[in-house]
Amino acid sequence: MADTILDSVTSAVPEAALHPYYPLGVAIPGYVAKSLSTIEILGIFTGTILSILVPTWQYIRHTRKDISRGEMLTALWFVLCGCIHLGLEGYFAFYHQDLATRSTVLAQLWKEYSLSDSRYLTADPFVVCMETITAVFWGPLSFLCAWFIVADHPLRHVLQSIISLGQLYGDVLYYGICTFDLVFLGIEYSRPERAYFWGYYMLMNAFWIVIPIYLIYQSARETKNAFVQAKQATKTKQAK
Numbered sequence: 001m002a003d004t005i006l007d008s009v010t011s012a013v014p015e016a017a018l019h020p021y022y023p024l025g026v027a028i029p030g031y032v033a034k035s036l037s038t039i040e041i042l043g044i045f046t047g048t049i050l051s052i053l054v055p056t057w058q059y060i061r062h063t064r065k066d067i068s069r070g071e072m073l074t075a076l077w078f079v080l081c082g083c084i085h086l087g088l089e090g091y092f093a094f095y096h097q098d099l100a101t102r103s104t105v106l107a108q109l110w111k112e113y114s115l116s117d118s119r120y121l122t123a124d125p126f127v128v129c130m131e132t133i134t135a136v137f138w139g140p141l142s143f144l145c146a147w148f149i150v151a152d153h154p155l156r157h158v159l160q161s162i163i164s165l166g167q168l169y170g171d172v173l174y175y176g177i178c179t180f181d182l183v184f185l186g187i188e189y190s191r192p193e194r195a196y197f198w199g200y201y202m203l204m205n206a207f208w209i210v211i212p213i214y215l216i217y218q219s220a221r222e223t224k225n226a227f228v229q230a231k232q233a234t235k236t237k238q239a240k
């Protein structure tokens with residue numbers, strides 16, 4: 001799809017800036033077009049995620065046979081977050097300066113996603129800072145939180161709240177700054193095709209809005225219940 005788009009914009013964009021990204025003509029030094037198709041990239045991404053989550057699901061089920069469905073899904077969510085934050089976003093954070101020149105699978109995946117947000121190929125300062133923080137902190141901590149869930153560790157909800165709030169905050173800023181640039185500066189980073197804006201930019205990032213909100217609520221509820229029970233136990237002990 002991107003190759004077809006590139007052909008359609010060659011007549012409108014100066015030769016030195018031939019690429020399919022918005023805003024048209026934005027400078028992407030050393031840009032090398034991706035060689036993998038959209039289907040191939042999405043297939044590799046999906047296959048890699050499944051190859052990690054399916055064995056993890058089997059391991060958790062074998063390790064903790066009494067784990068509920070909800071706890072299993074939450075643990076798998078944090079494993080997924082750890083893989084994406086540390087692996088995918090960590091790659092971007094490390095190679096952001098020359099990402100556009102690279103042709104590795106991860107670089108091509110970012111080139112595919114950048115059709116919805118070209119800031120990833122121009123080393124935008126906000127995006128670089130946000131993704132670096134996400135990779136360094138929320139990546140490793142997500143794996144730790146998944147282990148806390150499986151082990152039923154008492155610090156699970158503390159860590160879950162911290163990670164989820166960090167994810168939510170970063171995603172809100174991500175949407176907010178991009179929206180500000182569009183509304184007040186008239187800068188569009190996404191191509192106009194609905195698949196890119198609504199599919200990649202809106203839908204894929206929305207998971208890190210909706211799910212963290214629910215997990216923060218869940219942890220707040222569990223923390224409240226723990227304090228209520230502790231106070232009741234203290235009152236009962238004092239009454240004796």
